[in-house]
Amino acid sequence: MSFEYVLETLRVCGHPPTDIKFRISQKKYKYYPFLHQGSIITADVDLWDFPSVSDLTDGNANKLYWPSASEIADFFAEQRGQDAWFLIAFSDQPLARTIDPSKTAALSKIQPPLSDIFSKRFSSAGFDVIDASGLSALTNVGYTENDLVTLAGVTIDINQYGLISTPGDSYKFSEFASLAAPEHAPFFPIEVWVFRSGSNGK
Secondary structure, three states, X not given: OOOOEEEEEEEEOOEOOEHHHHHOOOOOOEOOOOOXXXXXXXXXXXXXXXXXXXXXXXXXXXXXXXXXXXXXXXHHHOOOOOOOEEXXXXXXXXXXXXXXXXXXXXXXXXXXXXXXXXXXXXXXEEEEEEOOOOXXXXXOOOEOHHHHHHHHOOOOOEOOOOOEOOHHHHHHHHHHHHHHOOOOOOOEEEEEEEEEOOOOOO
């Protein structure tokens, strides 16, 4: 299955969460149930780090679900001259699930000439797994010890970005997460692509 429908665009001037953020947690539940060192390029902006809470309301994080073709074009246009992370999350389905199970949202593809810019500028970071609200099962769901025992029997490969390496593994983790956290089910995989712009606008 090809992941080519734009589910989400995200511009963040903060920093992605790291494994340290999850290791120091003393909570009853285990968040981020894998071994990984370094940054985790999750599409769930609630897990990113900002110097202060006000940064979330000062335009330093801009998340857009189900963007139209014109909104995707605007997303590419704002990448010049900004020191920020830019993420695009793709679904393998042309219609997106919404919080209202009776409704769906039509998704757009990246069209030329933006598709050429995208292929030169962005790199695949792997696969995240989210629910209809955008909450990540990989980084923002707490798992019990029993859940971790079950997960230990499922082979999931994690890449250098802290995300799932292959589509097949992302589907397997989606099924696991949907059973472990039924209040958020169904979870589904997205492919995350990332571009880290510099202060010089490149």
